[in-house]
Amino acid sequence: MSTTTDIQTKAASPSPLREKVFQGINKSASYLGVVGLGWLVPLFKILAGDNPKTQLKELWQQAGIPILGIVAFLTVWAVLAPTVKTSLGIIPGPAQVWEQAEVLWEDHVKEREKEVAFYERQDIRNAKYTAQGRLDKVKDREYTGKPTYIDQIFTSLFTVALGFIIASLLAIPLGIVSGLSRSVSGAINPLVQIFKPVSPLAWLPIVTMIVSAVYSNPIEMMPKSLVVSAVTVTLCSLWPTLINTTLGVSNIDKDLVNVSRVLQLSTYTSVTKLILPSALPLIFTGLRLSLGVGWMVLIAAEMLAQNPGLGKFVWDEFQNGSSSSLAKIMVAVLTIGLVGFMLDRVMYALQAAFTYTTQR
Secondary structure, eight states, rough: HHHHHHHHHHHSSSOOOHHHHHHHHHHHHHHHHHHHHHTTTHHHHTTTOOOOHHHHHHHHHIIIIIHHHHHHHHHHHHHHGOEEETEEEOOOOOOOOHHHHHHHHHHHHHHHHHHHHHHHHHHHEEEHHHHOOOGOOOOOOOOOOOOOHHHHHHHHHHHHHHHHHHHHHHHHHHHHHHHHOOHHHHHHHHHHHHHHTOOHHHHHHHHHHHHHHOOOOBBBBHHHHHHHHHHHHHHHHHHHHHHHHHHHHHHHHHHHHHHHHTTTTOOEEEEEEIHHHHHHHHHHHHHHHHHHHHHHHHHHHHHHHTTTTTTHHHHHHHHHTTTTHHHHHHHOOOOOHHHHHHHHHHHHHHHHOOOSSOOO
């Protein structure tokens, strides 16, 4: 009887290897959640021998319900889209939008093939002239083909990154100073409240005139249209970071401030060792909000500034008015949403890496 009980006890108790496997899964759960792959954790636990019923319920909550929501949205879209007629034709359904996405990708591939062929012909021609000793005929020209849809995505990403970095470099130091000084905070707060609600459409004419006057000799990689769009993004996206940095610094534990005074720490040491680590969660929250605002603002800025990004693509397709334009615009809309989601996940991953507490 005792022997049977011992066998049952050993069977019920988890082995050291299994415990290590579950510890590894639980440890990776937070990292997978950061990148939006938390639904993989229940699958890993099922494979490791955990209760399938419990984990399948968790999997349904994390993956099944979101997928069901997407399927329901696509179904409603497919059913209702043909019933709406516009000046550009009927609203395209998911199948038509996917078809145009494939067309845009094929256009990108063909354009890259043309670029490769252009440089191959140029190299052959230059090699021929070099062999003949006609070095004056040797020339290296840049390929001037039209930007593809993929190129426009990367242009938009570069533009928003430039505007976001400038906004962060301005907002974080100013927010730290504002959080440490009530006088500075009192002076800045009215300006924040006035300029924070201003639309990018209002900023754009002013920015265009100033950039045209100051930036008279544009760099090839940074044309005026790109700079105008980036500066507009900066002006509209710096406020969430500024406000959250000020709030984070002003609300740090007063005991930390007293400790820095007792130890007679320098201002630089106090800021880097005490204030910033305590305020980082709110600072990163502000950065995530600023990046989201900047990405939304960018599309409108590119439409009017004619920066060759996603905003210009949408505007050009609207002006084009072909039978496929509406489907291509919807491809751009979905791309904008997906890229915005990925940018937020990147910022959330950085927040999780540099802070002890994160906010979803």
